[in-house]
Amino acid sequence: MPTKIEKDALTGKETTGHDWDGIRELNTPVPRWWLYVWLATIAWGIALFILYPAIPLGRTATAGLLGYTSHGALDKSLRALQAERAPFFDKIEATSLEDIQKDPDLLSVALIAGKSAFANNCSPCHGPSGSGRPGFPNLEDDVWLWGGTLDQIKQTITYGVRSGNPDAHVSDMPHFGADNLLPPDDIQAVADYVSTLYGGQQKGTAPAPASVEAGAKIFGDNCAPCHGDKGQGNPDVGAPRLASATHLYGNDRATIVHQVTLPRQGVMPAWTGRLDDATIKSLALYVHSLGGGQ
Amino acid sequence: MSIVQKIEPAEPADAPEQDLRLVKDRVRVYPMSVKGMVRSFKWEVLAFCLLVYYLLPWLRWDRGPGRPDQAVLVDIWNERMYILGFEFWPQDIYLLAGALILAAFALFMVTSLLGRVWCGYTCPQTVWTDLFLGVERLIEGDRNERIKRDTGPLSWDKIWRKTAKHSIWLFVAFWTGGAWIMYYVDAPTVTCEFWTGTASFQVYFFTGLFTATTYLLAGWAREQVCTYMCPWPRFQAAMLDEQTLTVTYQGWRGEPRGKKHPDETWSGRGDCVDCNACVHVCPTGIDIRDGQQLECIGCGLCIDACNHVMTKLERPNWLITWDNLVRQNAKIKHETVPEIRFLRPRTLIYAAVLVAGAGGMAYAVTNRSELNLIVQRDRAPLFVRLADGTLRNGYTLSIANKKPMARTFQLSLKGMDGAELALPESSGGQASAVDVAAKADTVTDVRVLVRAPSSVHGNVPVSFVLRDTLSGATQEWTSTFLAPSATAE
Ligand code: SF4
Ligand code: SF4
Numbered sequence: 001m002p003t004k005i006e007k008d009a010l011t012g013k014e015t016t017g018h019d020w021d022g023i024r025e026l027n028t029p030v031p032r033w034w035l036y037v038w039l040a041t042i043a044w045g046i047a048l049f050i051l052y053p054a055i056p057l058g059r060t061a062t063a064g065l066l067g068y069t070s071h072g073a074l075d076k077s078l079r080a081l082q083a084e085r086a087p088f089f090d091k092i093e094a095t096s097l098e099d100i101q102k103d104p105d106l107l108s109v110a111l112i113a114g115k116s117a118f119a120n121n122c123s124p125c126h127g128p129s130g131s132g133r134p135g136f137p138n139l140e141d142d143v144w145l146w147g148g149t150l151d152q153i154k155q156t157i158t159y160g161v162r163s164g165n166p167d168a169h170v171s172d173m174p175h176f177g178a179d180n181l182l183p184p185d186d187i188q189a190v191a192d193y194v195s196t197l198y199g200g201q202q203k204g205t206a207p208a209p210a211s212v213e214a215g216a217k218i219f220g221d222n223c224a225p226c227h228g229d230k231g232q233g234n235p236d237v238g239a240p241r242l243a244s245a246t247h248l249y250g251n252d253r254a255t256i257v258h259q260v261t262l263p264r265q266g267v268m269p270a271w272t273g274r275l276d277d278a279t280i281k282s283l284a285l286y287v288h289s290l291g292g293g294q
Numbered sequence: 295m296s297i298v299q300k301i302e303p304a305e306p307a308d309a310p311e312q313d314l315r316l317v318k319d320r321v322r323v324y325p326m327s328v329k330g331m332v333r334s335f336k337w338e339v340l341a342f343c344l345l346v347y348y349l350l351p352w353l354r355w356d357r358g359p360g361r362p363d364q365a366v367l368v369d370i371w372n373e374r375m376y377i378l379g380f381e382f383w384p385q386d387i388y389l390l391a392g393a394l395i396l397a398a399f400a401l402f403m404v405t406s407l408l409g410r411v412w413c414g415y416t417c418p419q420t421v422w423t424d425l426f427l428g429v430e431r432l433i434e435g436d437r438n439e440r441i442k443r444d445t446g447p448l449s450w451d452k453i454w455r456k457t458a459k460h461s462i463w464l465f466v467a468f469w470t471g472g473a474w475i476m477y478y479v480d481a482p483t484v485t486c487e488f489w490t491g492t493a494s495f496q497v498y499f500f501t502g503l504f505t506a507t508t509y510l511l512a513g514w515a516r517e518q519v520c521t522y523m524c525p526w527p528r529f530q531a532a533m534l535d536e537q538t539l540t541v542t543y544q545g546w547r548g549e550p551r552g553k554k555h556p557d558e559t560w561s562g563r564g565d566c567v568d569c570n571a572c573v574h575v576c577p578t579g580i581d582i583r584d585g586q587q588l589e590c591i592g593c594g595l596c597i598d599a600c601n602h603v604m605t606k607l608e609r610p611n612w613l614i615t616w617d618n619l620v621r622q623n624a625k626i627k628h629e630t631v632p633e634i635r636f637l638r639p640r641t642l643i644y645a646a647v648l649v650a651g652a653g654g655m656a657y658a659v660t661n662r663s664e665l666n667l668i669v670q671r672d673r674a675p676l677f678v679r680l681a682d683g684t685l686r687n688g689y690t691l692s693i694a695n696k697k698p699m700a701r702t703f704q705l706s707l708k709g710m711d712g713a714e715l716a717l718p719e720s721s722g723g724q725a726s727a728v729d730v731a732a733k734a735d736t737v738t739d740v741r742v743l744v745r746a747p748s749s750v751h752g753n754v755p756v757s758f759v760l761r762d763t764l765s766g767a768t769q770e771w772t773s774t775f776l777a778p779s780a781t782a783e
Contacts, residue, residue: 029318031522033515101719111719131675140678140688245683245748289718291678291686291743 089113089278097150097281107285114286117279121271130290134250135266140290143244147235148294154284160270161238168270171238173226177261182222189215190223191256197231197243198251322444323517323579325427326437326571330598339415340424348469351476355379358698368478380659383696385666389658396651403644405533407636409540409616410592413526419519420591422470422512423577426463433459437574463513464505471504517578521589528588536619537635541592543572543583543614546626551583554607565609572596572614582614665701666694667760667769676776683748685777691740693760695732701762705730707744708757710775716743729763744775751780 005017008026015024048054052064088109092100100106119128125136132138137145146156146169159167176182182190192207193215220229226239233241240248249255249264258264271280287293355365355378362369367376375382382389401412413420434440434455443452475497476484487493488501511519520527534540548566566583573581575596578589582596600614624631672688679685695701706727707713714724718741732738744756754775761768 029316031518032317032319033518034522035317107719127674129672129674131678138675138678140675140686142680241681244681246679246681285719289741291688291716291718293718 093278110282110285114282142292158272161268163270165270173263324437325577326574328575332594332598351481413591414593426512467508468505470508471501474504539616542617571599575599664696667771668692669771669773686745693732694737700734703760710756713746750777
């Protein structure tokens with residue numbers, strides 16, 4: 001409560017009685033219209049309480065007369081967005097991948113759509129920018145298991161790899177070690193030979209030339225039918241390229257031995273049915289554009 | 295020293311404090327018309343400001359085919375702002391900040407020199423209030439007539455005059471709101487669309503909004519805006535000092551005031567005859583004879599009013615005048631009156647900031663490039679190793695082409711031996727230089743892949759050079775190429 005109400009000598013007005021280190025405040029009443037504006041804001045606030053969800057009731061809240069929910073608003077704006085995008089998606093769906101590639105405007109739309117679809121669906125395995133990780137192919141480099149042309153990428157995305165879809169890519173490398181198809185010494189020799197294909201990415205001492213030579217022969221007999229005589233791989237059967245500086249499960253010799261003995265086989269889901277055709281096409285274009293597209 | 299004195303209670307201490315109210319009723323101000331030098335000048339400023347405001351959107355400026363031909367246009371939808379021959383991009387937003395800072399310092403300087411001339415003459419609140427008051431006076435008559443009508447009973451005369459006044463006010467307000475919109479969309483187009491009902495919702499909404507605010511603020515709120523809503527009167531005092539010119543009642547000459555009997559001589563009394571003309575013309579309804587007040591907008595109309603009275607009484611003019619504290623104090627003490635010092639540290643500092651700021655702005659505006667290049671390295675992956683062991687980094691180039699035509703640039707690299715460029719999704723393959731196309735008058739993003747031999751290690755600075763194949767203009771941006779360190783292998 002104001003205690004020392006005084007009269008200001010200059011203005012003749014009363015002070016509020018508050019004293020801040022000798023500074024005193026004149027008691028200037030607010031204008032009446034200001035009071036009305038203030039009351040109006042209170043009325044406005046009450047109206048908001050009535051019209052919109054407001055009062056929390058444990059796990060729910062009062063609904064408000066307008067029936068507004070933030071979920072409903074999101075839904076509405078998403079639907080508006082879809083309607084806005086529909087013409088582009090229809091066009092992407094109706095145009096062949098090669099023709100989209102030749103149309104810079106449509107391509108830029110497809111790449112953006114592909115990028116966001118990739119982030120939502122593919123990045124959990126392939127990494128946020130398609131850089132992959134051991135066991136999950138890097139999509140930025142130029143090494144492809146099942147081929148890196150637009151159609152091949154689209155095929156892979158649509159039906160997947162070992163996904164159970166009848167059109168899925170399936171390949172089955174023999175378990176050379178686990179099924180005793182090759183004796184352990186041969187596996188070591190093959191590993192020595194294959195590691196020479198890796199282009200000096202290996203650490204440690206170089207393998208013995210005799211072992212490499214023996215391994216080359218075993219490779220020619222057992223592995224070349226799928227992986228190619230120079231280890232160049234074969235996308236038709238999903239045989240990885242071995243003559244490369246970068247590999248799916250790692251570059252070290254132990255990985256080679258492990259893969260020959262008991263190969264690991266990756267699985268990728270079929271996206272047909274989950275994503276519409278335009279999205280799959282956009283994804284194919286996006287993945288192709290990451291840098292390794294053929 | 296405190297300016298508050300403790301008053302000895304003249305009445306018993308428990309006397310009712312009738313002045314301690316929470317809410318104050320508005321005292322309606324009925325400014326009287328006045329003629330004179332100040333008023334004429336104020337009319338001229340008002341006409342100038344309004345003409346500029348209403349007509350500027352109609353000024354045309356040829357910028358070539360396909361481009362807006364409005365001299366001043368803030369094209370929000372297309373993210374461009376045009377002022378005569380200048381085109382501004384969102385990237386130039388710092389210039390807007392600079393312009394606002396300059397405007398603030400100009401205001402500070404003018405205020406410290408001449409007091410509240412901004413408030414009194416050019417502030418939109420003042421200009422439109424003055425205009426609305428003029429309309430009111432035209433229809434409802436001058437002060438006394440208005441007071442009489444407002445306090446009188448409802449009559450046909452009252453009804454039609456009030457209706458006419460508010461109609462004209464609303465019309466002016468609508469014109470004002472409409473003109474505002476024209477700064478954001480092409481004026482002839484929007485006018486046509488507005489009246490054919492095809493303009494956008496935003497156009498109607500903002501026209502309505504500014505119509506409403508103009509009508510309410512200039513017609514109804516008037517001086518209440520200056521006194522209660524505007525922050526400027528509250529802190530403009532910080533720009534004033536004892537040298538600042540302000541509207542001043544020269545009390546040493548006017549006091550003791552009092553009504554003058556025709557037979558009375560002027561000796562022993564002040565020049566002020568207490569006619570209250572100065573109070574009646576004041577648009578904020580205050581008495582300048584009480585000294586400088588928060589409410590005074592420095593319009594100087596009271597000067598005109600008093601000069602009129604003094605002329606009639608054959609006394610010297612300028613009982614109310616523009617003067618500063620130093621000179622007034624000297625006059626009170628009959629000392630020599632010093633000259634006004636316009637050059638003083640405060641004004642010099644404001645002027646220095648203004649000149650430096652204006653120079654910097656002029657340089658910034660005239661030296662904006664018509665081509666901007668920004669290169670962003672892909673954050674992930676840091677690098678990609680390809681099958682043959684070479685390394686690759688990805689970059690996104692943002693090419694801002696501010697020319698109205700598409701341009702082709704040759705992109706090359708500087709600073710890294712054996713590096714090659716490639717554009718994904720183009721059949722060009724690897725090359726030491728590639729052609730990139732930039733669309734007209736916009737920013738084009740281009741993703742570029744740079745491939746380097748496996749012998750590259752660590753962080754290597756690499757520059758992207760963009761060269762206009764026609765004009766030869768170049769832009770450069772230095773980024774880094776990331777490769778595994780030599781020890782990591
Ligand atoms: S006191 Fe004089 S200068 Fe100040 S607002 Fe009133 S008329 Fe204008
Ligand atoms: S107009 Fe001049 S003479 Fe009349 S009251 Fe004001 S100061 Fe005094």
